[in-house]
Structure formats: C-alpha cells, structure tokens
Amino acid sequence: MAKESTKRKASKKTTSENPTASPEELLQHYNDMLLIRRFEEKAGQLYGMGLIAGFCHLYIGQEAVVVGMQAAAKEGDSVVTSYRDHGHMLATGMEAKGVMAELTGRRTGYSKGKGGSMHMFSREKNFFGGHGIVGAQVPIGTGLAFAHKYKEDGGVCMAYFGDGASNQGQVFESFNMAALWKLPVVYVIENNRYGMGTSVKRASSNEELFSRGGAFGIPGVSVDGMDVLAVKEAGAKALEHARSGKGPYILGMQTYRYRGHSMSDPAKYRSREEVSKVRSERDPVDRVRQYILDANAADEDALKKIDADVKAVVSEAAEYAQQSPEPDLSELYTDILVEA
Amino acid sequence: MANQVLMPALSPTMTEGTLAKWLVSEGDAVQSGDVIAEIETDKATMELEAVDEGILGKIIVAEGSEGIAVNTPIAVIIEEGEDASAIEVSAPEPVAPATAVAEPAPAAAQPEAQIAAPISEEAYTGSTTSMTVREALRDAMAEEMRTDDTIFLMGEEVAEYQGAYKISQGLLEEFGEKRVIDTPITEHGFTGLSVGAAFGGLRPIVEFMTFNFAMQAMDQLINSAAKTLYMSGGQMGCPAVFRGANGAAAGVAAQHSQCYASWYAHVPGLKVISPYSGEDAKGLLKSAIRDPNPVIFLENEILYGQSFDVPDADDFTIPIGKSKIERSGTDVTLIAYSIMVGVALEAAETLASEGISAEVINLRTLRPLDIDTIVTSIKKTNRVVSVEEGWPVANIGSEIAAITMEHAFDYLDAPVSRVCGEDVPMPYARNLEAAALPNTEKVVTAAKAVCYR
Ligand SMILES: Cc1ncc(C[n+]2csc(CCOP(=O)(O)OP(=O)(O)O)c2C)c(N)n1
Numbered sequence: 001m002a003k004e005s006t007k008r009k010a011s012k013k014t015t016s017e018n019p020t021a022s023p024e025e026l027l028q029h030y031n032d033m034l035l036i037r038r039f040e041e042k043a044g045q046l047y048g049m050g051l052i053a054g055f056c057h058l059y060i061g062q063e064a065v066v067v068g069m070q071a072a073a074k075e076g077d078s079v080v081t082s083y084r085d086h087g088h089m090l091a092t093g094m095e096a097k098g099v100m101a102e103l104t105g106r107r108t109g110y111s112k113g114k115g116g117s118m119h120m121f122s123r124e125k126n127f128f129g130g131h132g133i134v135g136a137q138v139p140i141g142t143g144l145a146f147a148h149k150y151k152e153d154g155g156v157c158m159a160y161f162g163d164g165a166s167n168q169g170q171v172f173e174s175f176n177m178a179a180l181w182k183l184p185v186v187y188v189i190e191n192n193r194y195g196m197g198t199s200v201k202r203a204s205s206n207e208e209l210f211s212r213g214g215a216f217g218i219p220g221v222s223v224d225g226m227d228v229l230a231v232k233e234a235g236a237k238a239l240e241h242a243r244s245g246k247g248p249y250i251l252g253m254q255t256y257r258y259r260g261h262s263m264s265d266p267a268k269y270r271s272r273e274e275v276s277k278v279r280s281e282r283d284p285v286d287r288v289r290q291y292i293l294d295a296n297a298a299d300e301d302a303l304k305k306i307d308a309d310v311k312a313v314v315s316e317a318a319e320y321a322q323q324s325p326e327p328d329l330s331e332l333y334t335d336i337l338v339e340a
Numbered sequence: 341m342a343n344q345v346l347m348p349a350l351s352p353t354m355t356e357g358t359l360a361k362w363l364v365s366e367g368d369a370v371q372s373g374d375v376i377a378e379i380e381t382d383k384a385t386m387e388l389e390a391v392d393e394g395i396l397g398k399i400i401v402a403e404g405s406e407g408i409a410v411n412t413p414i415a416v417i418i419e420e421g422e423d424a425s426a427i428e429v430s431a432p433e434p435v436a437p438a439t440a441v442a443e444p445a446p447a448a449a450q451p452e453a454q455i456a457a458p459i460s461e462e463a464y465t466g467s468t469t470s471m472t473v474r475e476a477l478r479d480a481m482a483e484e485m486r487t488d489d490t491i492f493l494m495g496e497e498v499a500e501y502q503g504a505y506k507i508s509q510g511l512l513e514e515f516g517e518k519r520v521i522d523t524p525i526t527e528h529g530f531t532g533l534s535v536g537a538a539f540g541g542l543r544p545i546v547e548f549m550t551f552n553f554a555m556q557a558m559d560q561l562i563n564s565a566a567k568t569l570y571m572s573g574g575q576m577g578c579p580a581v582f583r584g585a586n587g588a589a590a591g592v593a594a595q596h597s598q599c600y601a602s603w604y605a606h607v608p609g610l611k612v613i614s615p616y617s618g619e620d621a622k623g624l625l626k627s628a629i630r631d632p633n634p635v636i637f638l639e640n641e642i643l644y645g646q647s648f649d650v651p652d653a654d655d656f657t658i659p660i661g662k663s664k665i666e667r668s669g670t671d672v673t674l675i676a677y678s679i680m681v682g683v684a685l686e687a688a689e690t691l692a693s694e695g696i697s698a699e700v701i702n703l704r705t706l707r708p709l710d711i712d713t714i715v716t717s718i719k720k721t722n723r724v725v726s727v728e729e730g731w732p733v734a735n736i737g738s739e740i741a742a743i744t745m746e747h748a749f750d751y752l753d754a755p756v757s758r759v760c761g762e763d764v765p766m767p768y769a770r771n772l773e774a775a776a777l778p779n780t781e782k783v784v785t786a787a788k789a790v791c792y793r
C-alpha cells in the first residue's frame with residue numbers, strides 16, 4: 001500500500017498488490033488509455049506534417065495517471081493541468097474531434113482555434129485548462145477547490161502538475177492556504193523524472209516530492225503511476241479524504257514521458273536505453289492489457305476490436321481537424337471582454 | 341497497407357533539414373516508437389521515431405541528404421508479407437508548413453554600416469564574420485566571461501542542455517558548473533537570488549527562457565533590482581543582465597507570445613535594450629554586461645537563427661542609449677526595434693519603388709530612448725510611423741508620439757502614426773496570428789497615409 005509521507009522512508013514505488021477491477025472496468029481503462037496513446041501518436045504525426053504549430057507536448061507514457069484518477073473521480077469534480085493536457089481532456093470526456101481541431105487551429109476546436117495545444121477548456125466537463133506557465137495551475141486548482149467548498153457542492157479539484165513545477169513558489173503558497181482552509185483539493189504530481197532536460201535529482205533538494213506537504217500537515221503518498229489500478233486506488237483514498245472535509249492530499253505519481261519534452265527536444269539528457277527499459281518493463285497500456293488477459297476479462301480478438309475502434313475514432317478526429325475551416329478573421333476581436 | 345514516412349517538422353521554425361543517418365535498413369522490422377533515423381534541424385540533431393509498425397520497405401531519401409523539405413516522403417513502411425518492390429512513391433500532399441510566419445526580413449535588406457548614426461561601430465574598420473544572432477549572443481557572453489570571473493550565467497536549461505534556444509552552447513564546457521548554472525523552474529526565486537548576488541559583488545547574467553516567464557519574477561525585477569540603488573542613496577547597485585526571448589514566437593498562442601518592451605521601459609532604475617541584428621546583439625550585450633545597472637535585454641526567438649555580419653574584435657561594443665539609422669531617407673521616418681526593424685526595412689524598400697524615401701531608425705535601446713536621433717530625423721522628414729509588436733495602449737509608439745509633440749511639434753506635416761500588434765491576446769490559429777501582428781503591408785499603408793499618398 002501507499003506509504004504516508006510523514007514516515008519519510010524511502011520513496012519506493014507502491015503498487016497495488018491485488019488489483020481489483022471488474023472485467024468491464026478493465027476494458028474501459030484499456031480503451032481510455034489506448035485512446036490517449038493513439039491520439040497523441042496522431043498529433044505527433046500531424047505536427048510532423050506541419051499541421052500543428054508551436055509547442056506540442058505529448059502525454060505518451062503517462063496515460064495511467066489521468067485515466068486512473070478519472071476512474072476514481074465523481075461527477076462534478078474539477079480538473080486543471082499544465083500544457084501537457086491532451087490526455088486530461090480526453091479522460092474528462094472531451095471529444096477527440098474538438099481537441100484535435102484545436103491542435104490544428106480550426107474554428108471547430110474547443111477554443112475556436114484561439115488557444116491551441118496548451119490552452120483548451122471545457123466548462124461542461126469541468127476541465128479548467130490547459131495552462132502554459134509552469135506552476136500557474138496549482139493556485140488556480142486551489143481556487144477551484146475553494147469554490148467547491150464555498151458552494152458546498154461536494155466536488156473536489158484535481159490539480160495536476162509536473163516534477164519541475166513542484167519547485168515553483170506558488171505551489172507552496174497554495175499548499176499553505178489549502179491546508180489552512182481545509183480545501184478539497186488533490187494535488188497530483190506527475191513525476192515523469194524530467195522537467196524539460198533537467199532530471200528531478202538536479203532540480204529538487206528532496207526528491208520525494210509527495211512528502212513536500214509535510215511542513216503544512218498535508219498527507220502525501222508515492223504511487224506507481226504506470227499502473228492504472230494503483231492510481232485508481234490511491235486516487236479514491238485521496239479524493240475521499242478531501243471530500244470528507246479533511247483538506248488537501250498529495251499524490252506523487254511515479255511515471256515517465258516517452259517522447260521529448262515538446263516536439264523540438266533532442267532529448268540528449270537521457271539514454272535511449274533508459275527509455276526503452278521503461279517502455280518494455282513498465283508500459284501502462286501493456287500492463288492493463290496483461291491484467292485483462294490474466295483475468296480472462298477478454299480475449300485477443302476482443303482487444304483487437306478495441307484497438308480498431310480507437311484507431312477509427314482517432315482517424316476521424318484527424319480527418320475532422322484537417323477538414324474544418326480556419327477561424328473567421330472577425331474572431332480576432334471577439335472574446336476579449338464580456339459585454340456588460 | 342504501405343505507409344509513407346514523411347520528413348517531419350521537428351521544431352516550430354523548421355522548414356527543411358538534413359537526413360543525417362538511417363538507423364534501420366530496408367527489410368528491418370520496426371515497432372511504433374523505434375528510432376529509425378537521425379535528422380538535423382537548424383537547432384539540433386533529433387531522433388525520428390516510427391509511428392507505424394511493419395517492415396521498412398524502402399528508403400527513398402538516402403542518408404546524408406541535405407535540405408530535405410518538411411513533408412517529403414523519405415521511406416515507406418509496409419506490412420509483413422507485402423511486396424516492397426510494388427511500392428509506388430507518390431508525391432507528398434501539399435500541406436501548409438507549421439511556420440507560415442512571414443519570412444523574416446532578409447539580411448540583405450540591411451544597408452551598409454557607413455550610413456549609420458555617429459556611434460562607435462562607425463569607427464570600426466576591422467574584420468567581420470557572418471554569424472547568427474544566436475552565436476553573436478553566445479560570443480558576447482563568452483568574451484565578457486573570459487575577462488571578468490565575477491560574471492556568471494544562471495537560468496533554466498542554460499548549462500547541460502546548452503540553452504532551451506541554444507544560446508549558451510558551449511559555455512558550460514568552457515566555464516564550468518560554478519559559472520554556468522542550471523536552476524529549478526523558480527523564476528521569482530532565482531531572480532531574487534541574482535539580485536542578491538549582484539548586491540554582493542557579482543555580475544549575474546540571468547536567462548529567462550522567454551520573457552513570458554519573467555512575469556513570475558516581476559516583483560524582484562522592479563522592486564529590488566530597479567529601485568534599490570535609489571533607496572540606498574546610491575550605495576547599492578545591481579549590475580545584472582536579465583536576458584531572453586521577448587515578443588511573438590510562432591504558433592505558441594497568448595501565454596507565450598507577448599512583447600514586454602513598454603512594461604520595462606516604464607521603470608526608472610532599469611536600462612532596456614532590444615537588439616535587431618547580430619552586430620546589435622553582440623555589441624549591446626557586451627555593453628549591458630559591463631554596465632553597472634540592471635539591464636533588461638529583450639531578444640527575439642525568430643531572429644535567433646538569422647545571420648548578419650558581426651565585427652570580430654573582442655572590444656567591439658555598441659553604446660547603450662544610442663539608436664542606429666539603418667537606412668536614410670527624406671520623406672518619412674519609420675521607427676522600430678527588434679524584429680520589426682526588418683519589417684520596416686522591407687517596407688522602406690517597397691516605398692522606395694513607389695517614390696517615397698523612408699528613413700529607418702533601429703532604436704536598439706528603449707530606455708533611455710535616443711531622443712536626439714529621433715527628433716533630428718523627424719525634423720528632416722516631417723512624418724513619423726512607429727512600428728512594434730506590442731499592444732497599442734501605452735506602448736513604445738505612444739512614447740515616441742509624446743516625444744515628437746514635445747520636441748518637434750512645429751515640424752510635423754502629419755499626425756504621428758503607430759503600427760503595432762492588435763489589441764488582443766495572441767490567437768493560436770495561423771490566420772488570426774498573422775492578422776494580429778504588424779507586417780510590411782501595414783507599415784507601407786501607414787507610411788503612405790502620413791505622406792497623404
Ligand atoms: C514559469 C515558466 N517557466 C518556464 C517555462 C518553460 N517550460 C515549459 S515546460 C517546462 C518544464 C516543466 O517540467 P515539469 O513541471 O516536470 O512538467 P512536464 O513537462 O514534465 O510535464 C519549462 C521549463 C514555463 N512554461 N513557465
């Protein structure tokens with residue numbers, strides 16, 4: 001089980017010993033994670049073709065984190081994250097078509113083509129972005145939690161941020177306020193080992209990022225972020241803690257980013273072997289696939305069918321994103337202020 | 341089914357690249373995610389990963405080929421059992437490249453340095469080398485660091501990664517980790533630390549990956565760096581340089597595309613520089629490092645890769661507070677800084693073909709502004725157009741308008757005109773982004789308007 005940070009022992013990965021999930025749940029997780037993976041691969045391709053501009057940060061390798069958390073979340077919970085956001089949007093139920101069309105800057109995108117990869121939102125799905133400034137989403141997520149508490153709507157905010165972001169001053173200011181006011185927020189640190197080209201070891205004096213709430217009395221645990229069931233289990237506990245009025249909780253997801261930081265990262269700071277080792281030994285999609293086969297939840301044919309369905313959704317999204325028209329020039333001056 | 345592998349765009353500014361090496365051969369099996377080739381871009385060597393799985397059926401572009409345009413088919417991946425010889429190589433689909441950003445002004449549009457205003461480079465008769473703005477900035481830092489060991493460079497990814505935009509290439513190797521320091525992503529913290537180090541007798545160069553992130557550090561920049569000399573009655577100054585990319589980049593939307601020039605130019609206690617060419621970059625950065633005050637040094641990402649002739653001499657510097665007349669003319673004065681100098685020069689070319697002689701001033705320093713050069717030019721041409729990427733309200737053009745009123749009111753034949761970024765956050769979509777920024781056409785139109793043509 002997860003280790004409470006107050007004990008401050010080694011930051012060993014914690015994996016659920018006996019993952020329990022129904023066959024339907026397992027298949028759903030597989031589907032959701034695969035959708036993110038295939039979507040991101042397609043986005044990478046479209047970027048390569050010059051159809052996506054600027055920065056494009058892929059989530060490949062980290063799929064289990066957001067899928068596991070969403071599996072534990074309840075209707076009405078809110079989500080906020082960084083620029084590495086495509087996976088979060090898909091996991092909160094936003095449509096692949098609309099996300100891809102935003103990536104290609106078209107009027108049918110979630111931000112009408114005005115936000116791009118790093119800035120997308122869906123009020124309907126309680127997804128509050130998509131933020132380009134490292135760490136900015138942490139106080140924003142704390143504020144979403146403030147609103148949940150104020151409105152007494154029973155919701156919890158999941159504020160996702162990276163290992164690099166965890167060093168930003170505003171993170172600690174947020175921790176203090178969240179603990180002080182017992183705000184219903186779960187801080188999900190996606191520790192993918194690097195902030196751009198800087199490893200955690202080179203940026204953080206205490207590598208056990210999940211323990212950083214200690215000074216504020218915020219419990220934190222380390223979680224195997226490559227195992228969707230471990231994430232779901234830890235997420236459920238953290239969300240329950242926050243929902244019941246006990247205040248914030250920190251989850252340190254041990255995960256890994258397979259691709260470069262953005263599309264233009266030559267990734268010289270880590271070895272090819274390091275990446276292939278994680279891919280072959282800890283891949284989150286392979287893992288859930290194995291769970292399914294071990295539990296006889298489905299056979300290879302059924303999985304192939306899911307593969308094909310997911311591929312179709314992604315192809316359709318890519319097609320839509322290329323066929324949709326650019327925004328009308330009149331959009332340049334819309335959405336700047338709300339008409340009073 | 342056969343899938344073509346296309347030459348990918350591996351950065352926001354890449355349009356072509358070199359296929360450096362194939363890591364697989366025809367007939368090899370590939371998995372999605374396998375590295376199949378190495379590609380050299382303008383910035384780095386990148387690995388190309390396969391996105392489809394299958395067999396590498398055919399290599400279309402041989403290794404070592406240079407100048408391969410983005411989207412050119414370079415190989416074909418086939419399914420097991422498929423016949424490679426049956427592959428037809430179809431032409432690439434015509435898709436717009438990601439960087440539909442207007443090709444920046446060619447260096448050729450830059451007139452000879454002799455026309456320049458009276459500044460020290462006038463006297464320079466030594467040799468020059470063509471180099472990119474990126475290299476000029478690096479050389480300026482390296483040369484100064486060699487002469488003064490209190491100078492150090494600090495910022496995100498400046499050391500081991502060689503700079504997010506490769507400006508600090510080679511500096512870690514030459515100066516070691518004591519003087520070239522990677523920081524955590526804590527702008528407010530390391531800016532404050534650098535201010536303290538400057539108070540303590542060191543000369544920090546702080547690199548902001550881009551100035552968008554310096555907003556996190558705004559309090560330390562204004563309240564500590566700029567004001568302390570004054571508050572201490574002149575006892576404690578802050579000899580530091582805060583540098584990085586400013587202004588619009590390509591396709592990175594509102595939070596990563598903003599010009600902060602007028603924000604900093606507003607603040608007493610700071611010097612603010614915004615170079616255009618390689619010579620500007622080198623000569624001004626050296627002056628900034630030597631200056632005993634806090635200097636905000638606003639670079640431009642799109643200019644980093646452009647080449648200019650740069651004086652070789654180690655002691656070549658450009659004075660702070662002096663602008664440069666890049667092109668002389670008699671009918672209208674175009675005043676610009678940073679990348680917009682290139683746009684103004686292009687506009688001057690077009691105007692010349694229509695019989696209007698435009699003088700182009702490259703401001704170089706935004707605080708203190710070179711009022712003399714501006715006013716002298718306006719007294720000659722009687723018409724002025726300012727050109728900048730910043731938003732219209734309270735921008736540098738507003739200041740130029742005010743200066744013109746104060747110093748040359750009686751010489752004006754037309755109201756001052758400002759060409760600037762549209763008054764909106766930067767949109768992502770390519771067409772909207774282009775519409776939001778100034779361009780040659782907008783400058784030409786404005787210049788004609790003040791000439792009543
Ligand atoms: C305040 C700020 N500083 C710097 C950047 C540039 N930047 C973008 S992402 C990044 C690394 C962040 O790493 P991490 O928090 O670990 O997230 P990951 O990218 O690994 O998901 C940096 C330095 C930024 N966007 N905002």
Ligand SMILES: [Mg+2]
Nearest residue numbers: 162163194195
């Ligand atoms: Mg990270």
